[in-house]
Amino acid sequence: MSGLDISALLPPYLNLPPHLSAHKYFFVCTLTVAAWDTLVLSPRSWRLMKTKEWPVLKIVYQVLRYLMPVEFIIVAVAFFDTKFTREMCNKFYLFEPICTMILIALCSSVHVIRIHAIYDKSRPILAGLAALLLIQIAVMAVSSAFYRVIPLLPGQGCIAGPTANWVGIYWAAPTLFYTTTLALALNRSIKSLQTKALSPWKLMLRDGLNLYGAIWIVNMVNVCFWFIVKPTGENDSIKTTVTSMTAVLTTTMTLRIILSVRGSLAQGGSYAGSAISSSNRGNSTHVLSSSGRNPNPPHPSSFGPTHSYGVQSQNAGNGANVINIGTYGNPERKGSLSGGVPGVGKDGAYTLDEMRDKAAKGEWNEGASDGRSSVLEGKEGEAYGVPAARGYEGVKVTIDREVDYHGRK
Numbered sequence: 167m168s169g170l171d172i173s174a175l176l177p178p179y180l181n182l183p184p185h186l187s188a189h190k191y192f193f194v195c196t197l198t199v200a201a202w203d204t205l206v207l208s209p210r211s212w213r214l215m216k217t218k219e220w221p222v223l224k225i226v227y228q229v230l231r232y233l234m235p236v237e238f239i240i241v242a243v244a245f246f247d248t249k250f251t252r253e254m255c256n257k258f259y260l261f262e263p264i265c266t267m268i269l270i271a272l273c274s275s276v277h278v279i280r281i282h283a284i285y286d287k288s289r290p291i292l293a294g295l296a297a298l299l300l301i302q303i304a305v306m307a308v309s310s311a312f313y314r315v316i317p318l319l320p321g322q323g324c325i326a327g328p329t330a331n332w333v334g335i336y337w338a339a340p341t342l343f344y345t346t347t348l349a350l351a352l353n354r355s356i357k358s359l360q361t362k363a364l365s366p367w368k369l370m371l372r373d374g375l376n377l378y379g380a381i382w383i384v385n386m387v388n389v390c391f392w393f394i395v396k397p398t399g400e401n402d403s404i405k406t407t408v409t410s411m412t413a414v415l416t417t418t419m420t421l422r423i424i425l426s427v428r429g430s431l432a433q434g435g436s437y438a439g440s441a442i443s444s445s446n447r448g449n450s451t452h453v454l455s456s457s458g459r460n461p462n463p464p465h466p467s468s469f470g471p472t473h474s475y476g477v478q479s480q481n482a483g484n485g486a487n488v489i490n491i492g493t494y495g496n497p498e499r500k501g502s503l504s505g506g507v508p509g510v511g512k513d514g515a516y517t518l519d520e521m522r523d524k525a526a527k528g529e530w531n532e533g534a535s536d537g538r539s540s541v542l543e544g545k546e547g548e549a550y551g552v553p554a555a556r557g558y559e560g561v562k563v564t565i566d567r568e569v570d571y572h573g574r575k
Contacts, residue, residue, distance in 0.1 A: 177321060178322050179322055179323075183402070185402050186322065190245070190246070192407055192408070193410055195411065196238065196410045197238060199414055200234060200238055200414045200418075203421075204235050211231055219430065221430070222279060223276060223280075226424070227421060230269070230272055230417050233268070233269060237413075247323070250323060251320070252315070255324035256315055259314070259315045259324060260310065262409075264310055266413045267310060270306065270413065274299050274343055275299065277295070277343070278292070278296060279434040282295065283435055284351070284437040285354060295346070298343045298346060302339040302342075305335055306336050314327060314329045316401060316402075316403050327403055327406055328405060331393065334389065337409070338392075338393075340385060341389050345386075348381075351374070352378075358439030372439065377422050377423050377426070380419050381416050381420070384408075384415045385412055385416065388408045
């Protein structure tokens with residue numbers, strides 16, 4: 167019996183055209199990515215959930231986290247269910263375009279908030295990105311009305327496709343938006359090199375350029391499928407092969423953009439590249455010295471009064487390492503740092519073991535904006551931040567000299 171005769175004996179849900187078969191395999195990959203990403207992000211999502219504040223980014227994160235897997239589980243039922251009839255498909259086929267439009271709009275709103283934040287709340291940036299977002303939503307909403315049911319055989323599933331080639335602007339609009347946000351994020355990172363030089367790899371990881379780039383790549387590939395690839399007939403679904411994966415990867419990368427925000431999520435968070443320079447701004451300047459006295463008293467700066475804190479490391483035999491902090495340069499406020507810090511003695515002494523315990527419990531990291539992620543993970547070996555006293559932003563203490571053990575250095 168010839169191969170043609172064998173294929174004629176197969177039921178329609180097994181006798182699939184090559185493009186439809188590839189589409190179904192690729193959709194399985196999409197579901198795998200969605201399930202795996204949801205599982206991997208669960209611990210960090212739970213830690214984010216336990217934070218007290220509920221800014222816009224946190225709310226959008228929770229919506230995206232659950233909307234994305236729920237949408238594609240429902241779409242998968244219609245896609246693979248051999249009993250999904252044509253009448254059922256006629257009532258269902260707009261579900262994916264509409265839900266995906268909402269999903270992508272929420273992802274784009276995260277980009278607006280984040281890019282606006284890293285540009286120091288620039289109103290022109292906000293106005294420009296908000297206009298692009300409104301155009302994106304309008305284009306996707308209008309294009310959704312021009313989807314149709316792809317005429318498949320019974321048992322081959324329910325798939326929505328475009329009525330014309332121009333409907334690809336449904337994905338061209340968000341691709342234009344993500345091209346703009348990638349360019350703005352890249353421009354901000356390059357400008358930050360004037361303050362602190364970094365290697366391209368460290369710069370990419372610090373500012374999440376890999377996340378913006380991944381979103382742009384998957385959207386651009388999807389647009390190429392829409393406008394370049396030619397279907398073999400009206401029952402060919404090749405144009406929509408990559409759409410589900412594009413929506414899933416755009417969502418997962420956007421979730422990671424939120425999780426990579428340093429410090430608080432309020433108002434979009436802060437920019438990691440300006441964390442060092444911004445920590446020197448305020449009403450006073452703090453200078454750290456590596457001994458118990460200050461041989462070079464600081465000069466007043468234009469920012470206000472100057473305070474110098476002496477840092478001394480002591481070790482007696484096998485005893486605990488102790489860091490003593492004193493205040494110099496302003497006799498009237500001497501001892502105000504240690505006296506105003508909860509849980510610290512009046513002598514301003516900290517043992518390293520106590521500092522590790524506090525760091526592990528997260529007591530000194532709440533609300534920090536010193537380069538830590540918004541999802542706090544206290545780990546031994548990281549820099550320990552001294553808790554902020556009343557009226558102070560706080561001081562980070564780092565020891566970079568040898569400690570005297572038994573009289574030897």
